[in-house]
């Protein structure tokens with residue numbers, strides 16, 4: 001299989017414009033606009049029922065939108081049937097033909113495309129080599145493990161050299177170790193071939209580790225489209241912050257704000273948040289506004305209080321309620337202003353125990369804020 005050479009890397013291979021889909025009274029897609037760039041691995045991520053598979057099925061042509069358009073490679077394919085869209089698809093459940101050998105499964109699509117026998121042989125051999133399945137051509141699907149079947153399914157999708165590869169939760173039936181292994185392989189394979197790929201998952205770790213860009217969906221809408229690091233570190237909405245990774249939340253009130261910093265009173269403690277870190281579209285904040293601030297456990301700093309009453313600037317007095325050793329780090333629960341907060345740290349002080357007083361600090365650039 002030859003790598004796909006792209007002359008322009010910024011061109012879009014897929015565009016969805018204003019897609020709206022309703023099943024009965026259930027609005028499943030509520031105005032989706034999406035652009036997938038040439039050669040990228042884009043992941044649709046979101047909770048069950050948010051519309052990920054529906055979006056993928058619109059691109060594949062298995063479903064029609066009530067409103068909106070789908071463009072592939074610049075062509076409006078909204079009314080084009082699936083078999084004319086030149087796609088490779090892999091589903092969650094093994095979709096191999098059970099009565100056909102691995103070789104026959106792979107040759108099926110090639111025969112339909114009238115590829116000659118010797119060319120078929122070459123292509124199948126390469127496609128199986130890519131997924132490390134050479135030598136198993138004569139096995140039937142029932143003679144393969146779950147992971148091997150998904151490798152064959154991926155290989156079968158790729159052997160026809162599709163314009164687009166669509167993967168709908170292809171790893172969710174596999175155990176954790178295999179999932180991890182195949183995740184790495186799909187990523188390698190995708191970059192090696194350069195085929196534009198849309199991947200559906202509800203597993204945030206899978207999405208963050210594999211993708212060039214992640215689309216976070218919620219209730220039929222797109223919350224954010226960005227790189228994995230941006231999605232994690234600069235979520236645009238409260239939903240994205242809470243859905244991705246772990247979070248701590250405090251409630252407080254704005255006491256001052258300018259275009260650089262917001263000052264917030266949490267209980268009797270003052271804290272600061274960078275003005276760039278406001279989530280949502282609620283406009284500017286004024287003193288008195290009720291807000292929530294969110295911070296990830298690993299962004300918190302924890303230091304010993306050592307009997308001192310007043311914390312250093314931007315640190316807050318807290319009391320340890322639980323300590324869990326995780327192998328490479330410690331998960332420490334503390335009570336801060338009456339709220340239970342989780343801290344993840346690799347700098348553990350052996351004098352800490354349940355009941356120890358500690359100071360917890362964070363940087364204004366690490367905290368996200370949303371108006372209540």
Ligand SMILES: Nc1ncnc2c1ncn2[C@@H]1O[C@H](COP(=O)(O)OP(=O)(O)OP(=O)(O)O)[C@@H](O)[C@H]1O
Pocket residue numbers: 023026028046047048049050051052053054055202
């Ligand atoms: N053919 C259909 N008829 C009626 N409702 C449907 C149909 N297909 C999907 N739905 C509904 O549309 C909503 C979105 O489904 P979709 O499969 O797109 O979600 P998803 O985000 O892929 O979820 P999951 O992770 O559980 O697969 C769900 O409420 C689902 O029950």
